[in-house]
Amino acid sequence: MITTITLNTALDTTYYLSHVKFGCTNRVNKSFVEPGGKGVNVAKILHILGQEITVSGYAAGYNGKKIKHLLSSKNIPHHFVEVEGESRVCLTLMDESSNEETEILETGPVISPQDWDEICVYVEEISKTSKYVVLSGSLPVNCPEDGYAQLINIINKYDSRAILDTSGAPLKQAINNSSPFLIKPNEHEIKELLGKEKVTKEDIIEACQFLHSKGIKNICISLGKDGAMFSTKEKVYHAIPPQIEVINTIGCGDAMVAGLVKGFYDNLTISETLSLAVACGSANALQPFAGLVKVNDVERLKEEVVVNHIR
Template structure:
């Protein structure tokens, strides 16, 4: 069993238009609606891969009820904690003609102290029976920037492992709790280092430092340039396969799903890394968020090469 946690759940609504006319009238040609938030997308990918998965997080109001219905429709078990506020809607507009994606993201509800304590207690009990967790996405209002660090400490105390995918102070503080794996992109690492841009050398140095401090797998995603992986065995660079990109929203989550599946299945590390990149790439080939095709994942894995840059 793998549990994904989404503290700021959402309804992901995707509108497709022929060509987005900002300030004008746009007619929608297709609509899709899914339970959203980064951890939800990770769960979808894990389900496609054949893993036993369930989801936790917060959900409130009419949108919260809809999120539960959408998960039930997908047959993904959920243990979402009810909150007094209204869960958010995240709108993605796909401009088919210009191949552009526009996102409109609501901030979501404010979480009370009592609601957060309910989450901490739930994770404490859940991590006694589940050994793999994905902690993904932004923090809702009301939570401290140490929220992920608190969850990681609880998970570790019960002998379980966490993969963290967040940004800003939530990521910075989460890293200090030494999760089993992290998946920042180059911009998120640059922000942690107080820079607007970052070189590959600086990425390698940061990754090496995180591993030295106790993180087993540092996965630095580079978009169409692939990814850099740092672990106890060294520094590695992987290419990204050539694809026709339709919608990159959710590709980072698909990457986490592929990685977590491989780690939980005790795959060879290089295979888990290739699966992560392939899942992220396949997700970008479709309009749906958090969708992969298993056959295409296997095909792309054959196209991915991982080169060792240097030893640690």
């Protein structure tokens, strides 16, 4: 079993417009409304790939009810902690003339100390039966800054592995105060950690060695169109993606996380796991919204990913 935890779930709404013009009326050509938040996107991809999963996190108000309804309509099991307020709406405007994406993200509900205690209890319970627990996305208002570190320490008490995909202070807290099995920062987040505006491949390798010294076994750095680097304490790999006609880049990192956890769950080699992860990210880029791939695209693209052992 794999469980994904999304503390700041969302209704992901995607509008496709011929042109996005601010200060005037815009007409939508097509739209999509999906259950979202990074961990939910991971779960949707895993479900498509045939993996048994459960979705959890916080859900609030009408939007929370709709998120649960949409997950049920996809036959994706879920168990949410109900909180006061409203789950957020994340709006993406896709300008078809320029292929530019504009994201407008709401904040989400305010979490009480009791809400936090409840999610900690739930994570402890599911860690007894889930082989992997994926922690993804931002923390909602009033969650402790070291919230992910706390959850990872709970997960590590059992025969379960924590996979973390977040940024900013929650990522730094997790790095310094817990030992996740895997983290997936992107290039921007590595720059923040290093305090540099530009990073080279050697900078990334150096950063990974520092992170390994903190007890993190596996690190995958997503590099957008340049694929991904993957580091263990002993080896470093670079996966180069195939050339594709990109439709949408939102959620590609989440799809990559889904491929990573699926590869580890199925006991694939690191090269096979990385090929699957990059293929999932690329397959998501071929779809009109986040958290969607076609299995035949994943299988085809997986064979086109080039994995180089660079260290």
